[in-house]
Amino acid sequence: MYLRLAFKNIFRNKTRSLITLAAIAFGCISLIIAGGFMENIFYQIRESYIRSFFGHIEVNKTGFFEKGVAKPFDYMISGPGDVIKKIYSAEHVKTVTPRLEFSGLLSTGETTISFLGQGVDPKTEKEISTAVGIDAGADLAPEDTYRITVGRGLSSAIGAKVGDPLIAVANTKGGAINALDVTVKGVFFTASKAFDDRAVRLPIATAQKLLHTGDVQTLVVLLDKTENTDMVIKNLRDLFKKDGLDLEIKPWYEMADFYTKTVDLYRRQFLVLKLIIAVVVVLSVFNTMNMSVLERVGEIGTVMALGTKKSGVVALFIIEGFILGVIGGVAGLAGGYLLASLISYIGIPMPPPPGATMTWTARVDIVPGLFVYAFVLAIITAIVSSFYPAFKASRLEIAEALRHNI
Amino acid sequence: MNIVYVEKVSKEYQLGATVVKALKGVDLAVEGGEFMAIVGPSGSGKSTLLNLIGCIEKPTAGIVKVDGVDVVNLSSNELAVIRAGKLGFIFQTFNLLPVLTVAENVEYPLHLKPVGSKEKKERVDSVLKEVGLERFSAHKPAELSGGQRQRVAIARALVGSPSIILADEPTANLDHKTGTGILELMRGINKKFGTTFIFSTHDQKIVTMADRVVELRDGERAGD
Ligand SMILES: Nc1ncnc2c1ncn2[C@@H]1O[C@H](COP(=O)(O)OP(=O)(O)O)[C@@H](O)[C@H]1O
Ligand SMILES: [Mg+2]
Numbered sequence: 135m136y137l138r139l140a141f142k143n144i145f146r147n148k149t150r151s152l153i154t155l156a157a158i159a160f161g162c163i164s165l166i167i168a169g170g171f172m173e174n175i176f177y178q179i180r181e182s183y184i185r186s187f188f189g190h191i192e193v194n195k196t197g198f199f200e201k202g203v204a205k206p207f208d209y210m211i212s213g214p215g216d217v218i219k220k221i222y223s224a225e226h227v228k229t230v231t232p233r234l235e236f237s238g239l240l241s242t243g244e245t246t247i248s249f250l251g252q253g254v255d256p257k258t259e260k261e262i263s264t265a266v267g268i269d270a271g272a273d274l275a276p277e278d279t280y281r282i283t284v285g286r287g288l289s290s291a292i293g294a295k296v297g298d299p300l301i302a303v304a305n306t307k308g309g310a311i312n313a314l315d316v317t318v319k320g321v322f323f324t325a326s327k328a329f330d331d332r333a334v335r336l337p338i339a340t341a342q343k344l345l346h347t348g349d350v351q352t353l354v355v356l357l358d359k360t361e362n363t364d365m366v367i368k369n370l371r372d373l374f375k376k377d378g379l380d381l382e383i384k385p386w387y388e389m390a391d392f393y394t395k396t397v398d399l400y401r402r403q404f405l406v407l408k409l410i411i412a413v414v415v416v417l418s419v420f421n422t423m424n425m426s427v428l429e430r431v432g433e434i435g436t437v438m439a440l441g442t443k444k445s446g447v448v449a450l451f452i453i454e455g456f457i458l459g460v461i462g463g464v465a466g467l468a469g470g471y472l473l474a475s476l477i478s479y480i481g482i483p484m485p486p487p488p489g490a491t492m493t494w495t496a497r498v499d500i501v502p503g504l505f506v507y508a509f510v511l512a513i514i515t516a517i518v519s520s521f522y523p524a525f526k527a528s529r530l531e532i533a534e535a536l537r538h539n540i
Numbered sequence: 541m542n543i544v545y546v547e548k549v550s551k552e553y554q555l556g557a558t559v560v561k562a563l564k565g566v567d568l569a570v571e572g573g574e575f576m577a578i579v580g581p582s583g584s585g586k587s588t589l590l591n592l593i594g595c596i597e598k599p600t601a602g603i604v605k606v607d608g609v610d611v612v613n614l615s616s617n618e619l620a621v622i623r624a625g626k627l628g629f630i631f632q633t634f635n636l637l638p639v640l641t642v643a644e645n646v647e648y649p650l651h652l653k654p655v656g657s658k659e660k661k662e663r664v665d666s667v668l669k670e671v672g673l674e675r676f677s678a679h680k681p682a683e684l685s686g687g688q689r690q691r692v693a694i695a696r697a698l699v700g701s702p703s704i705i706l707a708d709e710p711t712a713n714l715d716h717k718t719g720t721g722i723l724e725l726m727r728g729i730n731k732k733f734g735t736t737f738i739f740s741t742h743d744q745k746i747v748t749m750a751d752r753v754v755e756l757r758d759g760e761r762a763g764d
Contacts, residue, residue: 135644135647135648135651136651138640138644139637139639139640142639142640143639145639146638146639432633432635433635433637433638436631436635436637437637437648438620439594439596439623439629439635440623440624440629440648440649440652440696441620441621441622441623441624441625441627441649441652442620442624442652443616443617443620443621444616444617444620445617446652531597532596532597533587533591533596533597536596536631536635539631539633539635540633
């Protein structure tokens with residue numbers, strides 16, 4: 135009976151109820167769109183970082199992360215073939231590629247500039263570095279030797295174009311200095327401008343020749359899905375331990391410091407948005423329920439005279455708030471879903487993220503957790519904002535309230 | 541035993557700095573099955589007395605017993621239970637809930653009691669038949685005339701089989717002919733079910749239909 139009465143009372147002032155429902159639905163939609171947009175940005179930045187730099191997992195000689203910067207040659211993986219095979223044997227591993235990083239000088243003969251060299255295996259590297267774009271020329275191919283690609287910023291700094299011959303100079307493992315003649319095959323760019331300003335990519339065999347070593351520094355592992363990172367790490371650790379391999383493993387999120395900090399910041403901003411939306415819904419429902427109570431003083435007096443307890447009057451108005459929350463919430467979820475799909479279909483052109491150079495297209499992810507959250511928030515706020523009006527209604531003096539029936 | 545027993549009851553209202561004495565030591569005993577009118581000029585305390593008997597207000601002093609229960613010191617929840625269980629109400633302004641249909645309005649008091657849904661429907665049908673409105677059960681109150689609305693209110697008062705039905709000026713918003721019809725309906729119910737009726741009015745013609753007339757003047761009994 136209360137449910138039926140509450141339901142019918144909601145539809146009695148259609149305009150007012152519609153406005154309230156619209157406010158609740160609007161709140162849900164805002165949460166779903168803003169949250170889905172944010173999650174999509176996180177996802178894209180994350181994936182672009184993973185696919186430009188880190189892969190999902192990096193495997194190094196134990197101690198490399200702590201001391202490798204000072205003495206890179208002391209922390210190399212020798213005979214990487216066996217380790218690579220072992221990593222491939224783990225589930226969810228898609229690609230393993232070796233890297234050898236070093237710093238050196240690059241010279242056109244007139245200009246010399248320091249660079250960060252990255253020796254890569256062109257075949258497997260291509261599968262990981264899908265977010266690395268080519269501006270001019272072509273990317274490295276498996277058969278290439280003595281050919282390099284240079285970052286966009288580095289290319290313009292040194293004035294090197296595709297086809298130009300350059301000299302690469304670096305310290306060898308033994309401490310001597312070695313130089314190689316190389317040719318520019320292409321100009322690349324990534325999500326990080328800082329990287330593009332300094333980086334040179336070259337076939338790992340060429341890098342090994344330059345550094346007089348047969349070892350590699352890092353094995354970069356790409357998985358089928360980012361979500362599997364922790365699970366694979368656990369499996370690999372067990373695998374390495376069993377074979378007594380002296381290797382350490384680092385997940386992408388420990389390397390992507392910038393990403394985790396950004397996510398943290400945005401999540402906090404999102405919290406503020408949630409709060410604002412909750413306040414809007416509370417005020418709107420509160421206003422509606424308060425007006426309903428004022429309008430219905432006579433009726434409240436009547437039902438109390440007929441024997442309805444104070445708790446029954448409270449229940450009546452809380453149920454009304456609850457129904458408003460449910461209807462508004464459902465409308466909001468449906469609206470949010472449609473709008474999110476529409477926006478995703480069209481796409482939002484985005485400027486390059488901080489420290490990056492390429493524009494990209496953001497979408498609005500359908501995040502189930504957000505839908506649940508928005509729905510629960512709608513109902514809870516609608517109920518909470520009905521408390522005071524409901525309580526006020528239950529406190530009316532019956533005889534006094536009855537006099538409002540004209 | 542009296543179904544209603546009121547002894548030395550007074551009721552005072554604080555109106556700003558002044559105290560309004562609505563009732564000044566009223567005694568009243570009502571037998572079960574009586575059809576009783578309370579008369580008196582406007583402001584004489586009729587509504588106040590009905591509200592006290594109806595457990596809607598509490599007296600400033602005195603005793604009020606309803607069906608043998610002293611109601612003066614009961615909590616608001618206990619009073620609600622008595623109103624739902626023993627009392628029926630008819631108001632001058634009908635006081636139907638506009639969003640509910642006729643049948644739903646009549647059913648309302650039943651949901652305050654442990655009554656099964658089948659029995660609810662049977663009782664609603666039977667009281668609607670009693671007041672001659674079974675064809676209107678799906679209508680909204682706004683679609684009915686004043687007299688029809690008051691019949692719905694009578695059905696609502698009757699549906700819980702109360703021992704007492706209280707009616708404060710039930711005919712004041714109706715024309716004379718309709719009002720007489722309403723009172724005849726009440727009288728019929730009183731005869732058929734033995735329900736005690738206490739109603740207030742200042743319509744002399746209607747007063748003649750009562751078994752007994754109690755007159756109030758300025759908050760006091762003015763001789764039977
Ligand atoms: N809530 C109230 N506050 C102040 N005065 C009241 C209140 N209710 C009734 N009164 C006063 O009590 C007196 C009796 O009122 P009432 O019982 O309504 O008389 P009647 O129903 O016979 O017209 C009147 O003087 C009225 O003004
Ligand atoms: Mg009166």
